[in-house]
Amino acid sequence: MHLLPYLLAGLAFGFVMIKSEAASWYRIMEMFYFQSFHMFGIMASAIATGLIGVLLLKRYGRLLTLDGEPIVIPQKAPGRWNYIFGGLIFGLGWGVIGLCPGPIFSLVGMGSIGALAALAGALHGTWLYGLFKNRLPH
Amino acid sequence: MDTLIAWLHSPWPWYVSGPLIGLMVPLMLWIGNRSFGISSNLRHLCAMTQPKSVGVDFFQYNWREQSWSLVFAVGAVLGGFLAGIVFANPEPIDLSIGALTMFSYWNVPIAGGYLPPVLFDLTWMGVIVMFIGGVLVGFGTRYASGCTSGHAITGLSTLQLQSLLAVLGIFAGGLLSAHFITPHLLSLFW
Numbered sequence: 157m158h159l160l161p162y163l164l165a166g167l168a169f170g171f172v173m174i175k176s177e178a179a180s181w182y183r184i185m186e187m188f189y190f191q192s193f194h195m196f197g198i199m200a201s202a203i204a205t206g207l208i209g210v211l212l213l214k215r216y217g218r219l220l221t222l223d224g225e226p227i228v229i230p231q232k233a234p235g236r237w238n239y240i241f242g243g244l245i246f247g248l249g250w251g252v253i254g255l256c257p258g259p260i261f262s263l264v265g266m267g268s269i270g271a272l273a274a275l276a277g278a279l280h281g282t283w284l285y286g287l288f289k290n291r292l293p294h
Numbered sequence: 295m296d297t298l299i300a301w302l303h304s305p306w307p308w309y310v311s312g313p314l315i316g317l318m319v320p321l322m323l324w325i326g327n328r329s330f331g332i333s334s335n336l337r338h339l340c341a342m343t344q345p346k347s348v349g350v351d352f353f354q355y356n357w358r359e360q361s362w363s364l365v366f367a368v369g370a371v372l373g374g375f376l377a378g379i380v381f382a383n384p385e386p387i388d389l390s391i392g393a394l395t396m397f398s399y400w401n402v403p404i405a406g407g408y409l410p411p412v413l414f415d416l417t418w419m420g421v422i423v424m425f426i427g428g429v430l431v432g433f434g435t436r437y438a439s440g441c442t443s444g445h446a447i448t449g450l451s452t453l454q455l456q457s458l459l460a461v462l463g464i465f466a467g468g469l470l471s472a473h474f475i476t477p478h479l480l481s482l483f484w
Contacts, residue, residue: 161325162362166369169318169332173370174377174408176311181409182389182397188472191392197308198315199446205316206451213320221326230329232449232456233439239459242438243445247467249430252423252476254409256442257333257435260428261367263408265374269416270409270424277428282336284429285436286352292437 161222173262181254188251238294249281302381305388319448328362331444333435335367383407400480412483419483438463 173179176198187195213219213227221227250256253274255263260278263271285292306314322330341357344350357364387407389397394404402410413420435441438460440449446464449457 159362159365162328162365163369163372165318165321165325166366167373167376168314168369169366170370170373171377172306172311172314172373174374175306176308176315177305177387177407178311178315179374180387180407181413182387182393182404182407184468185396185472185476186389186393188468189393189396191396192390194308194390198312201309201312202316202447203451205313206319206447207316207453209317209320210323210452213323219324221324223326225327227323228327229323229452230327232454235439235456236459239438239445239456240463242434242436243460243463244434244467245430246434246438246441247464247469248471248475249427249434249467250464251468251471251473252479253413253427253431255431257336257431258370258441258443260431261332261335261370262374262378263414265371265376266378266408267375268409268414270413270420273421273424274428274431277425277430278336278432278435279339280425281429281432281434282436283340283350283353283432285433286337286340286350289352 158222169258170262170265173258174266179255179259179262184250184254235294238292241293303383304385305383315447316451318443319451326362329444330448331440332363332367332370333432333441333444334360335363336432337436338364378408400477402480410480423479434464434467 177183178195178198183195186192210229219227255271255274257278260271260274264275318330322328337353338357338360341353341355344353386404389404397404405411406414408414413424438445440457440460442464445457445460450461
């Protein structure tokens with residue numbers, strides 16, 4: 157398996173998280189108070205670009221992955237309540253710490269102790285989910 | 295060359311950074327049929343470190359097959375270091391007037407531009423708040439099988455209904471806590 161392309165893609169992603177200021181607590185609060193178009197513009201143009209990019213990949217169906225396989229778009233598992241409740245719980249945390257998982261990793265790279273604490277918390281939260289998974293509605 | 299360096303130091307407008315983030319979706323498909331996202335790494339890190347005696351089945355799988363994802367996260371940390379430290383923005387963050395007024399009302403200094411100093415650095419209150427908020431983020435993203443990257447960007451741009459449900463939940467939860475918890479929490483700091 158070739159891992160270098162993933163390292164470079166991750167590097168680009170982390171770089172853009174900081175340069176877009178999507179990793180900024182201030183920008184996230186500004187978004188939740190509808191005080192600026194900035195974050196909404198990022199989300200809308202990112203989704204539009206992803207949509208067009210995926211359409212082009214589908215249209216030029218003969219295009220293969222770097223490993224020479226045909227491109228297949230991974231589908232999300234069926235479910236309803238897990239997506240709604242999980243989203244709500246994640247959102248409740250996001251509206252306080254102002255960081256979603258991508259920015260948590262980028263800010264750890266900036267040497268933020270707070271982001272490291274958020275990462276430690278997120279790992280504990282993930283573990284708690286694994287523990288209670290079977291008792292939760294999905 | 296100087297223009298390039300200046301551009302790397304400056305923050306990027308939404309119409310540059312948004313499309314770059316969106317390009318991650320076809321890019322990850324092209325590299326190896328991967329779904330762009332980062333929060334599953336939290337699960338892989340748990341799977342890596344879970345002692346055999348504990349044995350929660352959600353973490354019993356061969357995480358080595360997901361090395362590509364862990365490598366992507368290492369890249370994101372390095373990218374954060376490059377963009378935030380090596381090519382740090384020398385200017386204060388260019389927030390809207392509305393936000394600046396709100397933060398001055400909340401008594402939150404704008405230093406650094408990423409997290410208020412009390413949350414960015416090592417302070418008791420900061421670490422406790424970031425940890426508890428992190429627990430909610432980690433629990434919620436795994437419950438919903440994805441975060442802003444996996445659902446709002448990848449899921450919506452590949453037209454998946456489950457991701458729309460997750461995004462609606464995420465935004466509703468964020469609105470609730472940003473309006474009814476965060477301002478009160480901040481008043482405890484000062």
